Amino acid sequence: MRYLVRFVVLLTVVATSYSVFAKPVDVVSGWNKPPYIISEGDTGFEIELVKAVLALSGHDARLHYVPMGRSVRLIGEQELDIALSMNERQALPKEWLSDVYVVYQNVVITRRDRKEIIGSLEALKDMTVIGFQTASQALGKAFSDVVSNHSGYLEVADQSRQVSMLLLGSVDAIVMDYRIFEHIRSTLPEDQQKEVDYHFLFESSPYRAAIPDPELRRAFNKGLQTLQESGEYTELTREYLPNVLTTSYAHIF
Numbered sequence: 001m002r003y004l005v006r007f008v009v010l011l012t013v014v015a016t017s018y019s020v021f022a023k024p025v026d027v028v029s030g031w032n033k034p035p036y037i038i039s040e041g042d043t044g045f046e047i048e049l050v051k052a053v054l055a056l057s058g059h060d061a062r063l064h065y066v067p068m069g070r071s072v073r074l075i076g077e078q079e080l081d082i083a084l085s086m087n088e089r090q091a092l093p094k095e096w097l098s099d100v101y102v103v104y105q106n107v108v109i110t111r112r113d114r115k116e117i118i119g120s121l122e123a124l125k126d127m128t129v130i131g132f133q134t135a136s137q138a139l140g141k142a143f144s145d146v147v148s149n150h151s152g153y154l155e156v157a158d159q160s161r162q163v164s165m166l167l168l169g170s171v172d173a174i175v176m177d178y179r180i181f182e183h184i185r186s187t188l189p190e191d192q193q194k195e196v197d198y199h200f201l202f203e204s205s206p207y208r209a210a211i212p213d214p215e216l217r218r219a220f221n222k223g224l225q226t227l228q229e230s231g232e233y234t235e236l237t238r239e240y241l242p243n244v245l246t247t248s249y250a251h252i253f
Helices: 002-014 045-055 068-076 121-126 141-147 159-167 178-185 214-230 232-240
Strands: 025-029 061-065 082-086 102-104 106-111 129-132 153-156 173-177 196-199 205-210
Touching: 025 045, 025 068, 045 061, 045 082, 045 102, 045 214, 045 232, 068 082, 106 159, 106 178, 121 141, 129 159, 153 159, 159 173, 159 178, 173 178, 178 196, 214 232
Parallel strands: 025 061, 025 082, 129 153, 129 173
Antiparallel strands: 082 205, 102 205, 106 173, 106 196
């Protein structure tokens, strides 16, 4: 991590094509989603990446954390400069979207002792399910069709609530990224860490930043490319996004 900071500082100093008077950039993110977004300390993979990318063009990131639904609204009204964790399914102009900078793997998760067999999304119609906020938009039409009129489906902004409710047996299933689940699960008391099954019913979810200003968007994409080519992107991935998927917790269809 120290190497990354030194690298970014060096490139910022020599990037003479950018103004030394560059303004802070207001970046909005959804609530805590470790290891991607860790609001305490302004860290996590996405936060460290956007700070490094913006530093390459002489900008400081000024971070704001709000529920995901509000994040979409704020950037849609151009009240802030950048919104993280966006994709083509959000109701935003497609030309605002940056290059892909992170990929999530959303899954359906059930407690192993429930022995749920879920071979398709249709099976969720007979279950109580909690998704992350905006999941019905972000995960595609097939999922949206299943949950749109489902009285047993709910979305919440605080993903730790999803984990707790599943492990306490309050709901049948949750929908979220498996790394976020494992990170939150690991912080709970040992007696609550029930074994689970992952049901892979979704394709991976590439995420982009929504950036209305074309000049800032070009600078973001250029900075992202620089970090990828230098190896610093890979270093950040290794630090924050370990492959936590193991056979003892996976049930793959």
